[in-house]
Amino acid sequence: MSLTTAARVRPTGQDHYSISEVASYTGLSAHTLRWYERIGLLNDVHRSHTGQRLYTDADLDWLDLIGKLRLTGMPVADMVRYAELVRAGDDTFTARVQLFREHREVVRQQIADLQSTLAVLDFKIDFYEGAASRCTP
Amino acid sequence: MSLTTAARVRPTGQDHYSISEVASYTGLSAHTLRWYERIGLLNDVHRSHTGQRLYTDADLDWLDLIGKLRLTGMPVADMVRYAELVRAGDDTFTARVQLFREHREVVRQQIADLQSTLAVLDFKIDFYEGAASRCTP
DNA sequence: TACTGACTTGGAGTGCACTCCAAGCAACAA
DNA sequence: TTGTTGCTTGGAGTGCACTCCAAGTCAGTA
Numbered sequence: 001m002s003l004t005t006a007a008r009v010r011p012t013g014q015d016h017y018s019i020s021e022v023a024s025y026t027g028l029s030a031h032t033l034r035w036y037e038r039i040g041l042l043n044d045v046h047r048s049h050t051g052q053r054l055y056t057d058a059d060l061d062w063l064d065l066i067g068k069l070r071l072t073g074m075p076v077a078d079m080v081r082y083a084e085l086v087r088a089g090d091d092t093f094t095a096r097v098q099l100f101r102e103h104r105e106v107v108r109q110q111i112a113d114l115q116s117t118l119a120v121l122d123f124k125i126d127f128y129e130g131a132a133s134r135c136t137p
Numbered sequence: 138m139s140l141t142t143a144a145r146v147r148p149t150g151q152d153h154y155s156i157s158e159v160a161s162y163t164g165l166s167a168h169t170l171r172w173y174e175r176i177g178l179l180n181d182v183h184r185s186h187t188g189q190r191l192y193t194d195a196d197l198d199w200l201d202l203i204g205k206l207r208l209t210g211m212p213v214a215d216m217v218r219y220a221e222l223v224r225a226g227d228d229t230f231t232a233r234v235q236l237f238r239e240h241r242e243v244v245r246q247q248i249a250d251l252q253s254t255l256a257v258l259d260f261k262i263d264f265y266e267g268a269a270s271r272c273t274p
Numbered sequence: 275t276a277c278t279g280a281c282t283t284g285g286a287g288t289g290c291a292c293t294c295c296a297a298g299c300a301a302c303a304a
Numbered sequence: 305t306t307g308t309t310g311c312t313t314g315g316a317g318t319g320c321a322c323t324c325c326a327a328g329t330c331a332g333t334a
């Protein structure tokens with residue numbers, strides 16, 4: 001759910017990255033990157049003359065955003081929907097902002113839920129520590 | 138991920154609730170409640186003379202806790218592990234508190250991730266609204 | 275030339291957390 | 305007596321998000 005041990009550095013600013021460089025940067029597997037492309041979550045990636053994928057900085061920016069949304073539990077289908085809106089052009093600004101507004105509420109609710117759970121965890125930990133200290137005074 | 142339209146009220150304080158009452162209270166389905174019991178996430182539930190489940194207030198308390206942990210994305214297997222520790226008795230206090238400490242860090246990281254996403258969403262929404270207001274001044 | 279390693283594909287497989295199904299039983303209403 | 309409702313079971317099915325596989329291509333090195 002969090003960072004991997006990958007480098008997470010954009011290799012050189014060369015604006016064309018191999019799939020393994022992108023995998024290492026994003027923490028996604030090469031499999032997943034190809035799958036994202038297949039389902040339309042990523043625009044068709046440029047190819048070298050031998051057919052290998054060359055990702056651009058714009059692709060990495062997009063993957064950064066997707067990664068954030070994914071961390072919030074947004075379903076892949078919803079992210080694909082957003083990708084389609086972006087591809088459809090500037091007429092979809094209203095739809096996009098609405099999608100984000102709705103998702104912002106979801107995220108706020110999640111934060112509230114997590115904070116309430118955090119309170120419970122704190123309480124439980126205090127309880128168990130209190131019990132332990134009473135057992136070993 | 139959040140509340141359903143269910144009642145979410147403990148019916149009467151009668152200390153024995155049918156599976157459908159518990160389903161309505163917790164927002165889980167009756168299927169899921171039986172499944173939780175089967176996998177050991179819930180202790181064996183008391184039965185009526187006809188074999189129907191009668192949940193106690195203690196069961197509801199437990200389900201409240203499980204629900205909190207579930208909201209934080211704790212895997213069911215980990216929750217089962219905790220349930221086993223509780224069943225194993227007071228010798229497992231240390232293990233339990235360690236489990237909670239570790240999970241607390243996970244939850245804190247999730248909150249941080251969500252807040253960073255929230256900032257991105259705010260930025261995107263401001264951007265799209267700015268663009269919209271420039272188009273329709 | 276032979277090998278290694280990184281890449282390509284479509285389709286099949288995996289793990290998780292449910293979710294449903296078919297068949298059956300008990301209590302109650304018309 | 306005949307429904308209807310609500311419950312029971314083990315096992316099979318579902319949807320999601322990957323994850324892997326087999327067979328093949330290409331570039332670079334020994």
